[in-house]
Amino acid sequence: MSSVSSDPTLLLIFVGVVTLTYFATRKIFGHDPREPPLAPQAIPVLGHMVGLSPSKFNYYVDLSQQTGSPIFTMSLPGQKMYVATKPELIQTVCGASLEAQAVLDKNVNGDEGDFGLSMESYSVMRAALKPGSNLDDMNRIMIREIAKSICFNRLRESPEGSACIPD
Secondary structure, eight states, rough: OOOOOGGGHHHHHHHHHHHHHHHHHHHHOOTTTTSSOOOOOTTTTHHHHHHHHHTTTTHHHHHHHHHTTTTEEETTTTTEEEEESSHHHHHHHHHOHHHHHHHHHSSSTTOSSOSSSHHHHHHHHHHSSTTHHHHHHHHHHHHHHHHHHHHHHHHOOOGOOOOOOOO
């Protein structure tokens, strides 16, 4: 009859469970007080990924209001992300110039209409990515670049047995 201590499978499972419990506890309760406030999440571990899906950019604004701070910490699986929701903080955090700050300050969330860097970039991206010849051309260029990269890697690994896609 084998005991628990002599069975390596049970010992490995036990060590795995203890390790996962340790990291989960550390993740949930391990917020450094020197960091920006921790944003609440509805579902532990997956909460922010689920929240970002339906509300997109306004999710950050909602979290900012919930934390009562224009800068906060989001806990994501395996990492933390700091989010600054006020354009004036970007200069402090990233060192943006005053000119860049003025551009960023202009109608960030589109609350005042369809103008400003964020709102204007949406319409430009939508126009460029709508079905048609422009999108087809971009896709051809992208596929060609990916094929070149794959061919380069194959040739580097095995020059005698590789076939590459021509330009």
